[in-house]
Every structure is written in C-alpha cells, then in structure tokens.
Amino acid sequence: MTPKNNIIIGVVVALLVAASYNVEANPIEFAEGLPNLGIVLEELLLVEPKHVPVALWAMFETVQMAFIGTAVGIAIALPLSLLAARNLNSKYVYAPIRALLAAIRTFPSILWAILFVIMVGLGPFAGVLAIIMYTVGFVAKLQYEVIETIDADPMDAASSIGVSKWQLIRYVVIPESASHLLGQVLYMFDYNLRQTSILGLVGAGGIGFYIINYIKFFEYGKAAIFMIVVLITVLIVDWTSVKIRDKYIVKSQHGMEVTAKLN
Amino acid sequence: MTRAPLPSLISTLKIIQINDISASYDSKSLVLDHVNLSIDRGTNYAIVGPSGSGKSTLLKLMNGMMIPSSGTIKIDYVAPNMKDKKFKKMMHTIGYIPQNLGLVKNITVLENVLIGSLPRLNKIQSFFKRFPEDEITEAKKIIKQVGLSGKEERKSYMLSGGEKRRVAIARAFMQKPTILLADEIVSELDRATAKEIMNLIADAQKRINLTAIMIHHDMKLALEYANRVAVIKGGHKILEIGVEGDTIVDFQTGDMTTEEIMSMYSDDSEK
Ligand SMILES: Nc1ncnc2c1ncn2[C@@H]1O[C@H](COP(=O)(O)OP(=O)(O)OP(=O)(O)O)[C@@H](O)[C@H]1O
Ligand SMILES: [Mg+2]
Numbered sequence A: 001m002t003p004k005n006n007i008i009i010g011v012v013v014a015l016l017v018a019a020s021y022n023v024e025a026n027p028i029e030f031a032e033g034l035p036n037l038g039i040v041l042e043e044l045l046l047v048e049p050k051h052v053p054v055a056l057w058a059m060f061e062t063v064q065m066a067f068i069g070t071a072v073g074i075a076i077a078l079p080l081s082l083l084a085a086r087n088l089n090s091k092y093v094y095a096p097i098r099a100l101l102a103a104i105r106t107f108p109s110i111l112w113a114i115l116f117v118i119m120v121g122l123g124p125f126a127g128v129l130a131i132i133m134y135t136v137g138f139v140a141k142l143q144y145e146v147i148e149t150i151d152a153d154p155m156d157a158a159s160s161i162g163v164s165k166w167q168l169i170r171y172v173v174i175p176e177s178a179s180h181l182l183g184q185v186l187y188m189f190d191y192n193l194r195q196t197s198i199l200g201l202v203g204a205g206g207i208g209f210y211i212i213n214y215i216k217f218f219e220y221g222k223a224a225i226f227m228i229v230v231l232i233t234v235l236i237v238d239w240t241s242v243k244i245r246d247k248y249i250v251k252s253q254h255g256m257e258v259t260a261k262l263n
Numbered sequence B: 001m002t003r004a005p006l007p008s009l010i011s012t013l014k015i016i017q018i019n020d021i022s023a024s025y026d027s028k029s030l031v032l033d034h035v036n037l038s039i040d041r042g043t044n045y046a047i048v049g050p051s052g053s054g055k056s057t058l059l060k061l062m063n064g065m066m067i068p069s070s071g072t073i074k075i076d077y078v079a080p081n082m083k084d085k086k087f088k089k090m091m092h093t094i095g096y097i098p099q100n101l102g103l104v105k106n107i108t109v110l111e112n113v114l115i116g117s118l119p120r121l122n123k124i125q126s127f128f129k130r131f132p133e134d135e136i137t138e139a140k141k142i143i144k145q146v147g148l149s150g151k152e153e154r155k156s157y158m159l160s161g162g163e164k165r166r167v168a169i170a171r172a173f174m175q176k177p178t179i180l181l182a183d184e185i186v187s188e189l190d191r192a193t194a195k196e197i198m199n200l201i202a203d204a205q206k207r208i209n210l211t212a213i214m215i216h217h218d219m220k221l222a223l224e225y226a227n228r229v230a231v232i233k234g235g236h237k238i239l240e241i242g243v244e245g246d247t248i249v250d251f252q253t254g255d256m257t258t259e260e261i262m263s264m265y266s267d268d269s270e271k
Helices: A003-022 A027-033 A035-046 A051-084 A091-106 A109-120 A124-148 A152-161 A165-202 A208-216 A220-262 B055-062 B085-093 B109-120 B123-127 B133-145 B161-174 B191-208 B219-225 B258-266
Strands: B014-023 B032-040 B044-048 B070-075 B094-097 B179-183 B211-215 B228-233 B236-244 B247-253
Touching: A027 A035, A035 A220, A051 A091, A051 A124, A051 A165, A051 A208, A051 A220, A091 A124, A109 A124, A109 A165, A124 A165, A152 A165, A152 B085, A152 B094, A152 B109, A152 B161, A165 A208, A165 A220, A165 B109, A165 B123, A208 A220, B014 B055, B014 B211, B032 B055, B032 B211, B032 B228, B032 B236, B044 B055, B044 B191, B044 B219, B055 B070, B055 B179, B055 B211, B085 B094, B085 B109, B094 B161, B109 B133, B109 B161, B133 B161, B161 B179, B161 B191, B179 B191, B191 B211, B191 B219, B219 B228
Parallel strands: B044 B211, B044 B228, B094 B179, B179 B211
Antiparallel strands: B014 B032, B014 B070, B228 B236, B236 B247
C-alpha cells in the first residue's frame, strides 16, 4: 500500500467520524433501542384480522398509482428522449430539453408530492403526478442515453438512402433502442411502487398515509401489518419482473450474442 | 462475356466527375491525396487496392457522407453533401451498400429491404409501417433475386454474414437507383453466389443503364465485369485501365510498374 492510499483512507475515516458526530449517530443508542422492536412484534400479534383487507385495499390503490404514474411518465418521457438525443437533433433542441430533464430530476419524488399536494390538494392524484414527474426525468435520461449509443452504421445507411427524420426514428432508432425499454419499464415500475408506498407520508395517497397515521397514534401493530403488506407486494413485483426479464430480455440478448459470432 | 456493353451514344456523358480531391478524417494526414477520376453513365467502374488505401473513403465522398477537404466532386453536376437540400433530394437515386452493411438488427429482412423504398412513400403511412401492395411485391421479388426467399420474416440479426450482405444488396436495389456504390459486397461470398450478384448488377446495367461503382477485393472478378478498373494505393490513384472483352484498351499508369501491380494481386486471386 502506498503512502498516498494511507492518506486517502485516513481522510475518509476522519470524515466518517466527523459526520457521525454531526448526525448524532450513536451505536449505543441503536443497541438500547433494539428491544423496542419486540414491543412492535407483541402488538402485531394483538391486531385484529379485520385490518388485513383494509391494508390490502390500500396497497391496491398504491399499485394503481404506481402503474398509472409509470405508464403516463414513460409515455411523456419517450418523445422527450428523442428530442434530447444528441445524435438526432441540433444543439438548440437537445440542450434546453436536457436542462429541463435535469431540473426535473433534482427533486426526489417526495418533494414533487409535497408540491402537488399544495397544487391539487391531498389524495392519490397528487401522488400520481409526483410519480409521473419522477418517471419522466429518469426514463427520458436513460432512454436518450440508449439512443445515443445505438449503432451508427444503420443510421448512416438509412440517412444515405435519403429517408426523412421521422422514418429514421421509426425504422432505425426505435427498433434499435426498444430492447432496452422493457427493462427500464420494469425497473421503473418496481422503483415507483416503493416510492408510492411512502408518498402517503405527505398526504399524497397510497398505503403510506395509513402507516404514518398509525405511527402518529402509537398503533405500531397496525402500522406493522401495513408494512408487511408493502413488503410482500414489493417482493411479488420483484419476482415477477425477474421472470419477465429472463423470458424476454435475456433471450433477446442471447440472440445478439449469436449474431456477433456469425459476423 | 458477362459485362454489359456501353451504350455508345451516351457514353460521353460523365455522371461522376472528381477533380483533384483530397480527404482526411483528422485534418492531419490525407487519406486521399489529389485524386482525379471521371465515370461515364452506365459504366461498371471497379476500384481495387490494398486495405486502408482509401477506397471506402472515396465512396463516402460520392455519397455525400463526407466532403472533400479540397478539390471538387460532382454527381450529375451536384456536389454530394448530405446536409445540402439539393443533394438530399437525389440521394434516393444513389444506392449505397456500405462495407459494414448498416442493417437494422431488430427488424425483419423484408422491413430492412423496404427501407430502400421509404423516400418515395407517403410519410404518414410509412410511419405506421403501412406499405403499398406493389412495394411489398417488389421487395419480395428482389429478395427472391438475391436468393433469400423464405427468409422475409426473419429478424436480420439471425442471418449469416453472406445473407446479411444480400439483404443490404436488396435494400439498395429497392431504391431503384441510377448509381450503385457497392463496398466489397461480393468479397465474402462464394464464387458462384458472387457471380449471381454480379450478373444481377450487370442485368440492371443493361436494363436501366445503371452506373455501378464497385470496390473489389478480387482483381480477377473486377476484370471480369468492369469496364474500367482503378487501382488506389496510399490515397493515390496509381493506375486506371479500360477493358473491352479480354483486352485492355486504355492504360493510364501512375508511379507503379505493371509487374508491381500484378504481384500485388497474385495472391488475392488464389483465395
Ligand atoms: N472514421 C474514420 N476515422 C478516422 N480514420 C479513418 C476512418 N475511416 C477510415 N479511416 C482511415 O482512413 C484510411 C482509409 O480508410 P478506408 O476505409 O477508405 O480504406 P479502404 O481502402 O476501404 O480499406 P479496406 O480495404 O480495409 O476496407 C485508413 O488509414 C483508415 O484507418
Ligand atoms: Mg473499405
């Protein structure tokens, strides 16, 4: 190990200690707090079963919010990604769009939710709008990056035939970038579902609204039931998207590998 | 003989005029160094030369994908430049088969071939992939001509190297070009298939007076089909010959002896 590496490690450790002090991170408190989890477990066993359907219904609302937010977000993101790709547009088009997308991405979805609660009032609609914004910012970026890395050869070949810009997009850009899109849709839905679960904390609908209220009134058992429902749903969605990924994406990439060998 | 005869009357019309062009990718070293050539309408013009000599670059200049750093190039009296409106309008008449083929991997053979017809189609219909019946029939006919019938619906990434090459050839034919720029399209094919493709081009030359500018790896094949053969080396045109039947009728040599030229290609023709 070089002296330079030692200095870097020393600096990182010093920063870690200083930051921990500032955020009042204390391992002893953490250890003392562990038994409190036991109280939650005890209360969990006391919760009446009639709360489970309520939790499931709240989760269903949450899934719907995430679904609409993801779908509409992607529908808005795709045309924007075409405009933001440097290999398809002039600077005067892509630069402002990219700046706009960067601005959208600076807000985490919970801040968007607060903003929309102020605008349209409490409830799931504010949450859906927040998810849409977040999805637009991220999917548009992921997708314009994919578009910028697609093979230049078919683009050049089609351009040299004299096809129009729209035809180029339809026959080269979309087919060449579509295989990445499914993966992004799955990832985004997965991610949005987790996010939607907490948007209720600021009153933007979904299951988080119940959780925060139970916690406020010290009904930890009920809060735990709702959290377990979130956990199970997220696990199911995760598992399903892995299956879909295996079936469609891995397969098509395998096809690509075979082509590479033929060349 | 397989070569299409030059229609004598219009043979004086130069379809391509290249005067003293130089080209470079990095503005430091010249890839083409003061090259001159002119091509008669309806000619089969072959370009041969060692790897890295600038052959593909020459085609890219004719296609307007690149512009020369000095000198002038005219195709039908228009300077090729992809960004120029006037040239853009005539690009669909120039069939270009790049060395890397440029197929779209995730669409079918038929769709790849139909790309060649896009410039003459209704923009809205083509956006929704609705092709007129006669265009589809034409595309299928061409696919059959290049020996790919039955593979119309195959995704193009599932084809062999030679099959991909034929898709790119079919796409260029689909353009109904008056000029064909072909970059080593028969090099990887076996001799029988190569001759089939070359005969297809010779046939189009007879029928519609197609001008074909073809880069070849194999000097023998070039001599078999071409009316003229240019040899490029190190960015210079070192030799140009005119061929009629089995005789060389015109010989313009640069700084290379005949023996040197022949020795350059002796091992290639054995392959
Ligand atoms: N895109 C590029 N950027 C920079 N240099 C390039 C590029 N394409 C080609 N060159 C260089 O220009 C020179 C001529 O290349 P060109 O492709 O025209 O050769 P070629 O005669 O077609 O060779 P081959 O027979 O191998 O296809 C080579 O030295 C090559 O390295
Ligand atoms: Mg080349």
